[in-house]
Amino acid sequence: MNLENRRAQALIAALALIVVASTAYVLTSRGEQQALATRQAEIAAKSRQVMPFDLERTTHQFAKAATGGVQTVTSDDPADAQQVRLIREHLTAEAAGFSRGDYGDPASIHGGEMPGLRELEQGHSRIDIRYTELPAGARIAYTTADAALVKALHAWFDAQVTDHGRHAEHG
Numbered sequence: 001m002n003l004e005n006r007r008a009q010a011l012i013a014a015l016a017l018i019v020v021a022s023t024a025y026v027l028t029s030r031g032e033q034q035a036l037a038t039r040q041a042e043i044a045a046k047s048r049q050v051m052p053f054d055l056e057r058t059t060h061q062f063a064k065a066a067t068g069g070v071q072t073v074t075s076d077d078p079a080d081a082q083q084v085r086l087i088r089e090h091l092t093a094e095a096a097g098f099s100r101g102d103y104g105d106p107a108s109i110h111g112g113e114m115p116g117l118r119e120l121e122q123g124h125s126r127i128d129i130r131y132t133e134l135p136a137g138a139r140i141a142y143t144t145a146d147a148a149l150v151k152a153l154h155a156w157f158d159a160q161v162t163d164h165g166r167h168a169e170h171g
Contacts, residue, residue: 040165046109047164053086055167058137062157063171067143068127069153071160072171074137087137095131095140098124106156110163116156123149 047055053073057080061072073091075083094105101124103117110117120127128143142153161168 036162036165040163043109043163043165044167047167050105050109052090053083055164057083058087058167060160060164060168061171062160062168064154064157065143066150067145068141068150069157070139070141070171071157072134072137072139074134078136084137088133091138091140092131095129098127098140098142099129100124106160110159114156115159116152116154119149119152120156123152127153 044055053075057076059074059076061070061074063070063072071091073087075087077083097104098120101121103121106114107117123144123146126144126146127149128141130141130143132139132141144150144153157170161170
């Protein structure tokens, strides 16, 4: 076999390998997208059992900060007094629970292995948790000087945004 034929065969083999790898990547990516969509649908269903407000009529923001972060929930329609009231009631209860180390609601929605959850439960006494009403809803601010807890809060925020999909965003 001459050198030209060997080069052609090597090129064909390399191209075949690229096609196989690309196909595997696309199939894996599609599988991951389907798994994420399934998880987000499950999270939305569980959320409806824990959160009294309508996910379709509210916006959740998770804004990271150097000393923690801020979780905000607002009604998409600021004049929707019922949604605003439900948001405020829920976040008031959540802030009180989080201050005591009770992260049961997020665990029941996202699972007990949610990133950052155990650290927040165990370190709750080192996190200042403040509830504030907003015109269209409310927010909870989390502040700590403990770098490990800041990291846990950020991981927890990221998990919320990923799990809630279109119902949540980074602020």
